[in-house]
Amino acid sequence: xxxxxxxxxDPTALLRALPGNVAQGLIWGxxxxxxxxxxxxxxxxxxxxxxxxxxxxxxxxxxxxxGMHPAVALIFxxxxxxxxxxITGMLHTAFGIPGILxxxxxxxxxxxxxxxxxxxxxxxxxxxxxxLVASLRYVTxxxxxxxxxxxxxxxxxxxxFVYWVFGTEIGSAIRATGCNPQMARAQGINTNFTKVAAxxxxxxxxxxxxxxxxxxxxxxxxxxxxxxxxxxxxAVIISEVIFGKLCSGKRFSFAYTLSAVFVGAILYYVAxxxxxxxxxPSDYMKLFSAIVVACFLAIPxxxxxxxxxxxxxx
Amino acid sequence: xxxxxxxxxxxxxxxxxxxxxxxxxxxxxxxxxxxxFVTIIGGNGAGKxxxxxxxxxxxxxxxGKLIVDGTDITRLPEHKRAAYLxxxxxxxxxxxxxxxxxxxxxAIAARRGERRGFGWGISKKERxxxxxxxKVLGLGLEERLSSRVGLLSGxxxxxxxxLMAALKKPKLLLLDEHxxxxxxxxxxxxxxxxxxxxxxxGLTAMMVTHNMKDAIVHGNRLIMMHxxxxxxxxxGEEKKSLSVSDLLAKFEEASGGEFANDRMLLA
Ligand SMILES: Nc1ncnc2c1ncn2[C@@H]1O[C@H](COP(=O)(O)OP(=O)(O)OP(=O)(O)O)[C@@H](O)[C@H]1O
Ligand SMILES: [Mg+2]
Numbered sequence: 064x065x066x067x068x069x070x071x072x073d074p075t076a077l078l079r080a081l082p083g084n085v086a087q088g089l090i091w092g093x094x095x096x097x098x099x100x101x102x103x104x105x106x107x108x109x110x111x112x113x114x115x116x117x118x119x120x121x122x123x124x125x126x127x128x129x130g131m132h133p134a135v136a137l138i139f140x141x142x143x144x145x146x147x148x149x150i151t152g153m154l155h156t157a158f159g160i161p162g163i164l165x166x167x168x169x170x171x172x173x174x175x176x177x178x179x180x181x182x183x184x185x186x187x188x189x190x191x192x193x194x195l196v197a198s199l200r201y202v203t204x205x206x207x208x209x210x211x212x213x214x215x216x217x218x219x220x221x222x223x224f225v226y227w228v229f230g231t232e233i234g235s236a237i238r239a240t241g242c243n244p245q246m247a248r249a250q251g252i253n254t255n256f257t258k259v260a261a262x263x264x265x266x267x268x269x270x271x272x273x274x275x276x277x278x279x280x281x282x283x284x285x286x287x288x289x290x291x292x293x294x295x296x297x298a299v300i301i302s303e304v305i306f307g308k309l310c311s312g313k314r315f316s317f318a319y320t321l322s323a324v325f326v327g328a329i330l331y332y333v334a335x336x337x338x339x340x341x342x343x344p345s346d347y348m349k350l351f352s353a354i355v356v357a358c359f360l361a362i363p364x365x366x367x368x369x370x371x372x373x374x375x376x377x
Numbered sequence: 378x379x380x381x382x383x384x385x386x387x388x389x390x391x392x393x394x395x396x397x398x399x400x401x402x403x404x405x406x407x408x409x410x411x412x413x414f415v416t417i418i419g420g421n422g423a424g425k426x427x428x429x430x431x432x433x434x435x436x437x438x439x440x441g442k443l444i445v446d447g448t449d450i451t452r453l454p455e456h457k458r459a460a461y462l463x464x465x466x467x468x469x470x471x472x473x474x475x476x477x478x479x480x481x482x483x484a485i486a487a488r489r490g491e492r493r494g495f496g497w498g499i500s501k502k503e504r505x506x507x508x509x510x511x512k513v514l515g516l517g518l519e520e521r522l523s524s525r526v527g528l529l530s531g532x533x534x535x536x537x538x539x540l541m542a543a544l545k546k547p548k549l550l551l552l553d554e555h556x557x558x559x560x561x562x563x564x565x566x567x568x569x570x571x572x573x574x575x576x577x578x579g580l581t582a583m584m585v586t587h588n589m590k591d592a593i594v595h596g597n598r599l600i601m602m603h604x605x606x607x608x609x610x611x612x613g614e615e616k617k618s619l620s621v622s623d624l625l626a627k628f629e630e631a632s633g634g635e636f637a638n639d640r641m642l643l644a
Contacts, residue, residue: 249455
């Protein structure tokens with residue numbers, strides 16, 4: 064039986080899936096970049112993501128259907144994400160709702176809003192749609208190298224932009240807020256403002272990702288963002304586990320860290336495909352993702368606990 | 378010339394209406410002249426930290442007025458008051474951002490009270506300036522400008538926090554037992570740095586301490602707090618000639634013959 068199973072696995076299928084994995088990873092990496100901003104820089108577990116990703120997709124698809132150029136539609140997907148982040152930020156700072164809860168409220172509300180934007184749960188852009196920023200069909204096209212080059216370049220530009228933002232005075236203030244809000248306030252930083260700003264920026268990127276991904280898939284779905292936060296966290300954590308040491312202590316180390324997030328996202332999709340390739344039922348993918356993230360989140364904690372115990376024993 | 382700090386009849390009660398209700402400040406009045414360096418002593422829970430927190434705006438006061446150099450700050454939020462204040466805390470972890478470098482921490486402090494925009498967070502010129510200031514500390518930190526602050530010792534972090542508090546000259550420097558978490562040798566060094574920074578910049582300062590000797594030796598004025606009130610206030614020659622046993626006697630008198638708590642006796 065095992066032999067039957069093994070011989071039925073086709074290694075070339077894995078290879079064939081690779082370009083798609085890379086494209087998907089790069090696109091979702093944009094969302095992971097947003098997750099990095101909230102989760103690592105601001106130290107805020109922001110679940111808005113699951114909603115704002117779908118919002119970005121819904122906005123982009125509806126605008127494209129209305130005749131807008133797909134690239135321009137992405138600007139609005141970004142703005143929609145900003146708005147979503149703003150709502151979570153206000154719920155948290157102006158109304159004192161705990162961060163996670165504030166973001167869940169926004170996420171739930173966005174589900175209805177996304178349905179409202181699309182009028183139904185799924186909207187697709189026609190196969191013939193021109194000028195898409197990204198598309199599944201580019202991945203198999205003859206000139207796909209050019210598509211990948213553009214996609215990678217776009218991601219690097221985003222990395223450069225995020226790098227720049229967090230090097231500015233406002234960016235530094237956001238970093239200080241995430242690291243030590245008491246210190247930030249003592250240094251005259253309005254931590255409510257910086258929190259809202261970071262949440263907006265993060266969800267803007269998530270909305271952008273949603274817009275690109277909808278174009279890639281050729282449709283927007285109200286459930287597109289379900290579990291997105293876990294994928295984002297997985298990408299961030301995979302990148303840290305693999306590249307953490309490599310990225311630290313150098314000049315521009317922050318830029319390497321940000322780029323590594325994209326690699327983390329690609330690896331996530333490679334692993335995803337691998338699991339499917341092994342014929343594990345796809346129904347269990349979310350369970351698999353959750354377990355992976357839980358493990359990687361737990362490792363640093365358990366390591367530290369173990370180290371303390373050993374020190375005590377001495 | 379007006380006062381640098383005026384505290385008028387400030388009251389603060391925590392957890393009002395619960396069984397944990399606690400009157401922390403019960404009518405505090407204090408006026409500081411420019412250049413005053415006042416040390417604050419008192420038993421646990423006397424309201425020393427609460428007084429400094431009331432000035433810093435950690436929460437709003439229930440009643441009373443706070444005026445810094447003629448500006449009423451009673452209703453300003455904490456981050457706006459920061460424009461006037463330099464602060465160093467008891468816990469060395471609180472004053473600096475651990476994941477950021479020494480120079481980044483200093484650059485943030487250098488912009489206290491200013492608008493932060495999309496200019497670059499730190500300039501080359503600043504870097505040179507910070508290097509010079511760090512060198513004066515004599516802790517070798519000038520060679521580690523880009524090291525993360527989290528890698529430094531408590532004493533080093535406290536020294537940097539002090540520098541940061543004075544980078545942008547504050548109208549008032551608030552030190553809340555900022556040497557209490559350090560070993561005696563480091564504490565003495567940090568105290569020496571504090572004196573120097575206060576002296577060189579002509580700062581007006583308030584320093585909470587549990588060490589009576591320090592309270593007598595440092596500064597030009599001393600106040601003792603008890604149950605949310607200032608019960609003793611001396612300055613000038615009279616302060617200089619105080620002895621630890623004088624202060625203990627004062628404390629016992631104030632607390633109605635109760636013995637001074639252990640922490641005060643030990644100090
Ligand atoms: N944020 C707070 N919430 C509730 N109670 C508080 C708070 N801050 C201070 N208190 C209470 O107010 C009283 C005064 O506290 P404060 O910290 O000012 O004392 P202190 O004089 O600094 O004492 P110590 O020498 O122990 O630092 C204490 O009873 C304390 O428990
Ligand atoms: Mg105290």
